[in-house]
Amino acid sequence: MTLRGGDTSRLRRINLVTTLRTVRSQGPLGLTELARGAALSRPTVEGLVEELLAAGWLRELPPESGQMGRPARLFAFHAAGGHVLGIDIGSYTLRVSVADLGGTVVAAHDEQIASTAGRAERLAGLRTAIAGALEAAGLTADRIAAVCAGTTGVVTTEGVVKLSVGLPEWTGLDLAGELRASFDCPVLVENDCNLAALAEHWRGQAGDVDELVFVLAGVRTGAGILVSGKLLKGARGGAGEIGALPLLGWHRAPVHLTGFQGLPPGTPPQDAAAQVFAAARSGDPAARWAVEQYARDLAEGIAALVLTVDPELVVLGGGVSRSGDVLLAPVRRHLDPFCLEPPVVAISDLGEQAVVLGAVRRALDHVDARLYDFDAPLPKPSS
Amino acid sequence: MTLRGGDTSRLRRINLVTTLRTVRSQGPLGLTELARGAALSRPTVEGLVEELLAAGWLRELPPESGQMGRPARLFAFHAAGGHVLGIDIGSYTLRVSVADLGGTVVAAHDEQIASTAGRAERLAGLRTAIAGALEAAGLTADRIAAVCAGTTGVVTTEGVVKLSVGLPEWTGLDLAGELRASFDCPVLVENDCNLAALAEHWRGQAGDVDELVFVLAGVRTGAGILVSGKLLKGARGGAGEIGALPLLGWHRAPVHLTGFQGLPPGTPPQDAAAQVFAAARSGDPAARWAVEQYARDLAEGIAALVLTVDPELVVLGGGVSRSGDVLLAPVRRHLDPFCLEPPVVAISDLGEQAVVLGAVRRALDHVDARLYDFDAPLPKPSS
DNA sequence: TTATTAATGAAGGATGTTTTTATTTGTGCA
DNA sequence: TGCACAAATAAAAACATCCTTCATTAATAA
Structure with a gap:
């Protein structure tokens, strides 16, 4: 400063x-x-x-x-003096929300997409979702003040997806460049877990917590970290990628769910978690054991994050966020012995909206930074 | 802001x-x-x-x-308009440096102390060292603008040593309170690895690097982290304590050195590292193997830190910093496969001065923050 | 002596504060 | 319904602080 x-x-x-x-x-x-x-x-x-x-x-x-x-x-x-776009590019769903500068979501549009969809197909779906959200809001693309998109994988500061395990086709894509073709406003791209962490700080469990670890758990496992209320991105956008360390359990954690023996044959992987947790909830011993194993592996990675950044709070979100009643206790039980001083562990209540809300917040932050910049002249509202 | x-x-x-x-x-x-x-x-x-x-x-x-x-x-x-005190409380040595506001060290005084010394004895040695440094600088305690002390262990924001493995007697000590009795200026207490990280950023290997992990390696193993050029302290001062995770190698790393079979009987633990590295340098196969094992265990913990905060640079310091020629290559070899994008790894050239220099920097930062605070009137220089 | 750079001083303009006075507008009581 | 009161608005004057521009003077090297 x-x-x-x-x-x-x-x-x-x-x-x-x-x-x-x-x-x-x-x-x-x-x-x-x-x-x-x-x-x-x-x-x-x-x-x-x-x-x-x-x-x-x-x-x-x-x-x-x-x-x-x-x-x-x-x-x-004058909250209606501008609008921003928040985008969540998931494996199965593309979500777009339009919010005014006061942070109120005024329109949203989701598109379903096959997890096997290639790059072109996914980008086409994205354009459809954006158009749908803009239409629902009664706005055109040139009235948008900032856009932020969240995607899996390591994202560079330039908005290029450097590495994505969840969406292999996505690796190497200049996502910011693709989006900039549709907008003439600033376009930001960010890791989805990072955005979810921002959302938790804004409207979720972490209202007054500035040191936060958000853990996205489900078919994939990832983390977003807030330090002093700001995103920890690292030198190359790779912060929070503790899942890459084979010494800790994250790489094998989802297998306990997707590979659970008691699943009906043909269960799609994205439904496995809910089924296992449901079975555990109703007392199935095998399911309880699977959850226990899953919680242990999850806790190993969380422990590394916690011991490195010492957060006040850990929020669990993603696919598991509807199963907090079964998962929370085992995770705490496995995590606490690893910690010098165990943080609070909570379940996200933002559900599937976490990433898209975080994207909105990130775009709003960008607009605010301009509005509050003494060196630049006061910008004009766009509507 | x-x-x-x-x-x-x-x-x-x-x-x-x-x-x-x-x-x-x-x-x-x-x-x-x-x-x-x-x-x-x-x-x-x-x-x-x-x-x-x-x-x-x-x-x-x-x-x-x-x-x-x-x-x-x-x-x-007018750099001589004020002076600060930097203190390094080690297991074997107590170091005190006096620096002017320009950051030039104008006097220093070290005191040796037994690693088994109790709390009272160590505090008495500390007072002696402080008095010696002040006398060498020709200053009295009331002319000091700020004091910062570095010590092992987790330090709370209030300056209490919450937990110290290296100095068990130290646990629970209100170090800031003890020091405040001798000074009527701000007294800061900080984890020693954190201060060393600051020092590397100020005068060491990390001049223009804002995302940094400093690893203190030797008899103990610890880490200090800089994010955007600022200390990552965590909610309760516990950031960087990855050594507490038994799944990773830090807890057993020093044993490869102190327990090395080829050491002369009666070698004090603080000399073990240098001896093993010297033997490895001259080609002793057993020593090389010990170094290899040590490097692997060190790399496991570093990998967790790197994957969590994604630094641009990792600096190795502490006891091993004189043995970079033997240690650097094995550490890199073990660390790189764990990383998505391996950071630069370097050896500190600040040697034993790292912590005390970092303490000086921290105290200077505190003075500067006052000097640059618009809300307060301009403070007065003290000399 | 001349060219060059620095120091000095006066005029002018933008901004914020305090103070004063008048005006507006809704509440509450008779 | 009508009137006094309270609180907010509105406008203007007087003053103080501070920064900028511009012209003038001072000091040094070539």
């Missing part, structure tokens, strides 16, 4: 940002409260609010009555 | 900090260059420099002649 100095116009820019942040964080405010919140004088914020109103970043609400005296004019952030 | 707004006096405070940072980072400067570096007008920086000069944070150097035109007045950061 090397803040540049400058003249009084720069001071005004800073005060403008301060005012905008105050309104956003403290909800609809009158001028008097706003002046107090921003630590500025009332005439000053009045001028600043005027400017923000004219720029389209604030809107005036009808005044609230009920109190003594003249009711204050109320101002709020 | 939530910068508050304010009036023009706040702007001046920002410009003051900008000017000071410019001088510090770009060395002795004339007013014209300074104005360009700080992106401010010349009359403005002139006033600011006047203020900094009066406050004692800048000093004027004799002008340099030899150039065409009127020679510029030269200004530099």
Whole structure:
């Protein structure tokens, strides 16, 4: 953080940002409260609010009555002043959500896709899903302020999928480049577990936890890490890939579920987890043993993550998130002995929305960073 | 970073900090260059420099002649305006360094101590070492602006040693509290590996690397991690403690050295490493095998760290840092197959000074943060 | 002596604060 | 229904701080 100095116009820019942040964080405010919140004088914020109103970043609400005296004019952030797109590229489903700048999801569209689909087919499905979501939101692509897509695999800072085990066809794809062809706004690409971790911090189990490990568990196993509330990405986008270490259990963990003997023949792998957990829940000893083995292998990898970054909280998400009642206790039992000081372990309640919500959050962060950048002129809202 | 707004006096405070940072980072400067570096007008920086000069944070150097035109007045950061203390509490040695605010070590004092020394004895030795260093620097304790001490074990944010395997007597000690009795300035306590990582970033192998894992290897094994150039401490100070995971090799690694059969009887454990490496260097097959085993166990733990945080660089330090020629190749050979994209592996060249240098850096960072804080008035130099 | 670079000083402009005065607007009571 | 009160808005004046630009003066090398 090397803040540049400058003249009084720069001071005004800073005060403008301060005012905008105050309104956003403290909800609809009158001028008097706003002046107090921003630590500025009332005439000053009045001028600043005027400017923000004219720029389209604030809107005036009808005044609230009920109190003594003249009711204050109320101002709020103009959340509809822009929209972002969050995308989750899964093995079986492509999810796209449109959210306004206040973070409210205003439209969503999912497309099912075969897990065996090739690169071209998957990209085509993606375009369909995007078009569907935009139509549902009543927006066109040029009105989108930022796009973020989550995908399995190691993603470089340039948005290239360097390595994907879950989607082998995906390896080497310049996903950001592909998406940039459809948008003329910033396009971000991120590992899906990382985005899920962001989502947990935003709207999930980790509301006030800044040191977080999110573990995606199911057919695949992966992790996203938050340090001081920010994504740990590593030098080359490879943070959290503890599953690559054969000394720990992640590489063999899913086999306990997909290879479970009690499954009806022909069960697709993505349904195996739910079936095994259901059987365990109803007391089937073989299933309980499978869950136990699965939990042990999962705990080995989690232990390495926990001992490395020492999080306050570990959130389990992905396919297992509906089976917390059966899985949570065994995981804790295996994990705790490995830890110097065991973290809290919780099950995600965001379900399948975690990645797409995290993508929305990431895109919003990008827009916010621009909005709050003193060095650039105040951007314009796009609607 | 939530910068508050304010009036023009706040702007001046920002410009003051900008000017000071410019001088510090770009060395002795004339007013014209300074104005360009700080992106401010010349009359403005002139006033600011006047203020900094009066406050004692800048000093004027004799002008340099030899150039065409009127020679510029030269200004530099007044590094002697304050001093910090860096402390390394080792098993066998207590090191104390005094540095000025420019980071130059102006005095140091070491005390040897028995590794079996109890808490009181070690604390007494520490006081002796501190007094010796202060005397060598010609300073008294009340002139010190900040103190940072490094010790083995997990250290809480409050500066309590929560758990130390290397110094069992140390566990539970409120080290920060003990030191605060001798100083009325901020006292910081930090894990020694963390400080060594900071030192590598400051003056060692990791000059321009912000994603770093430092591995202390020798009689003990530990790690310090830098993410975006900042210390990864974890929620409870337990980051980097991968040695606690029995599935990986760190817990048994030192045994290959201390338990080496070819050692002369009665070799103290702290000398074992050097002897084994020396034997391996001269071709002893048993020693080479021991080194190989040691490197494999070391690599297992490093792999977990690397796969979790994906650093650009891994620095090996501690007891093994003089034996890089024998150790580096085996470690790389065992580490690389575990990694998706192997990081650079290097040997520290800071030797035994790494921790104490890192402690100095940490104390300096603390002072700097105050100096650069817009919300507080400019502090006064202490000498 | 001249060219070059630095220091100095005055004028001008942008911004924020405080203070004052007048106005608006809904509440609550008679 | 009408009136006094409370709280917020609105506008303007007076002042202070700070930065910038521009012209002028000072010091040194060639």
